[in-house]
Amino acid sequence: MGGTERVRTGIPGFDELIEGGFLPGKAYLVTGPPGSGKTTFAMQFLVEGAKNGEKTAYVSLIHNPKEVAKDFERFDPDVWNYVRNGNLILYDLGKELWGTKAKPPQWSSVMFRIKDLAQDAGIARLVIDPLTAIDFPTTDPAEKRAELATFLRTIEELGITTVLVAELTELDRYTEEHYLVDGVIMLHYYLDGVKMVRALQVLKMRRTHHETRLYRFEFSSRGISIRGPLL
Numbered sequence: 237m238g239g240t241e242r243v244r245t246g247i248p249g250f251d252e253l254i255e256g257g258f259l260p261g262k263a264y265l266v267t268g269p270p271g272s273g274k275t276t277f278a279m280q281f282l283v284e285g286a287k288n289g290e291k292t293a294y295v296s297l298i299h300n301p302k303e304v305a306k307d308f309e310r311f312d313p314d315v316w317n318y319v320r321n322g323n324l325i326l327y328d329l330g331k332e333l334w335g336t337k338a339k340p341p342q343w344s345s346v347m348f349r350i351k352d353l354a355q356d357a358g359i360a361r362l363v364i365d366p367l368t369a370i371d372f373p374t375t376d377p378a379e380k381r382a383e384l385a386t387f388l389r390t391i392e393e394l395g396i397t398t399v400l401v402a403e404l405t406e407l408d409r410y411t412e413e414h415y416l417v418d419g420v421i422m423l424h425y426y427l428d429g430v431k432m433v434r435a436l437q438v439l440k441m442r443r444t445h446h447e448t449r450l451y452r453f454e455f456s457s458r459g460i461s462i463r464g465p466l467l
Contacts, residue, residue, distance in 0.1 A: 240259060240260070241260065242254075242255065242256035242257030242258060242259065242260075243257045243258040243259070243260050243285075243361070243397045244256070244257045244284055245257055245258060245280065245281050245284060246280045246281055246283060246284025246285075246287075246459075247277060247280055247281070247459075247460055247461070247462065248456075248458070248460075248461040248462065249451075249453075249461055249462025249463065249464075250436070250460075250462050253438055253446055253447045253451065253462070254419075254438060254441050254444050254446045254447075255444050255445060255446070258397055258419070259397075259418065259442075259443060259444070260395070260397050261392055261394075261395045261396065261397055262392065262397060262398070262417075262418035262419070262442075263388050263391060263392065263398040263399075263400060263416075263417045263418055264397075264398065264399050264400070264417055264418060264419040264420070264421065265367075265399075265400050265402060265413055265414060265417045265419070265420045265421070266278060266399055266400070266401050266402070266421045266423065267401075267402045267403070267404040267414075267420065267421070267422055267423070268403075268404055268422055268423030268424060268425065269403070269404060269423075269424075269425055270403065271425055272423035272424065272425040272434065273423050273425075273434060273453070273455070273460055274365075274401045274402075274403075274423055275304060275307075275365055275401060276307075276308065276311070276455070276459055276460055277399075277421070277423065277460055278294070278363040278365060278399045278401050279294065279304065279305075279308045279311075279315075279363070279459075280311075280459045280460060281361065281363065281399050282294055282324055282361055282363055283308070283312055283314075283315060283318065283324065285323075285360060285361040286318035286323035286324045287314075287318070289323065290323065290360040290361055291322070291323060291325070291357050291358045291359050291360055291361075292318075292323060292324050292325065292359065292360065292361040292362070292363075293324075293325040293326075293327055293353060293354070293357065293359045293361070293362050293363070294324065294325070294326055294327065294363045294365065295327045295329050295350060295353075295362065295363065295364045295365070296326070296327065296328055296329060296330055296365055297329055297330040297333070297346070297364065297365065297366060297367075297369035297370065298330050298365075298366060298369050299330070299365075300328060300331075301326035301327065301328050302326060302328075304326075304365075305319065305324075305326060308459075311457070311458055311459040312458065312459070322357075325353070325357060325359070327353060329346065329349055329350075330369065332349070333345055333346065333349075342370070343370055343383050343384065343387055344383075346364075346370055346387075347386075347387045347390055350362070350364070350391070351390055351391075351394070354391070354394050354396055355394065359394075359396055360395070360396065360397065361396070361397050361398075361399075362391065362396045362397070362398045362399070363398070363399045363400075363401065364398070364399075364400050364401065365401040366401050366402055366403055367400045367401060367402040367413060368402050368403050381415075381416065384413060384416055385416055388416055388417065400413060400417065404422070414439075414440075417440075418440075418441070418442045418443075419438070419440055419441040419442065419444070420438075420439040420440040420441075421436060421437070421438055421439070422436070422437045422438075422439050423435075423436055423453075424436070424437065424450065433452065433466075434452065434453050434454065434455075435450040435451060435452050435453065435466055436450070436451050436453050436462060437449070437450050437451070447465075449465045449466070450465065450466040451463070451464065451465050451466065452464060452465070452466050
């Protein structure tokens with residue numbers, strides 16, 4: 237992959253940690269505890285593409301995506317311009333899949349709808365939030381991994397650079413998506429003395445020389461910014 241043009245994420249200070257950005261057409265997992273900044277990270281990634289004229293899509297499986305855009309408006313008021321001109325699609329797939337059902341949506345339903353959306357709109361960047369809202373029809377780990385691999389292969393064949401958002405409450409527990417995606421970014425949010433600290437760590441990034449240390453990040457007026465390594 238030497239010489240391959242990278243996909244800039246729009247996270248100041250982050251692309252420098254991963255040789256300039258994501259590999260195009262690959263899937264990346266952003267995980268961490270509640271409130272650690274996962275959705276903001278994902279939205280910055282999409283808005284960076286929208287700014288450059290790319291077609292992007294935020295696929296929500298639980299929350300109203302318009303509320304997510306309202307939250308991001310404080311970092312970039314132009315987010316609604318990208319929505320209006322069609323460069324940022326807010327897709328409330330959760331409402332469509334869940335309806336009045338109490339059972340979580342299955343991978344096959346999600347995959348078919350996202351594939352149709354991506355092909356019809358010519359999507360270049362995609363976010364699915366949260367991945368953990370999707371159900372698998374099997375409890376067999378091997379079958380679950382095969383279904384997820386099929387889904388990831390489908391979006392890769394479409395040439396879509398994808399960020400999958402997932403909650404993580406157990407730091408020592410890894411699931412199928414951690415092994416199958418091309419990169420894993422973990423966001424930390426913990427108490428250091430009397431102060432809450434936010435940090436980012438690149439656990440995995442295929443075909444990339446990357447930093448593995450914890451890097452402090454902050455919410456600036458433009459969103460998440462990487463400040464430097466934690467000592």
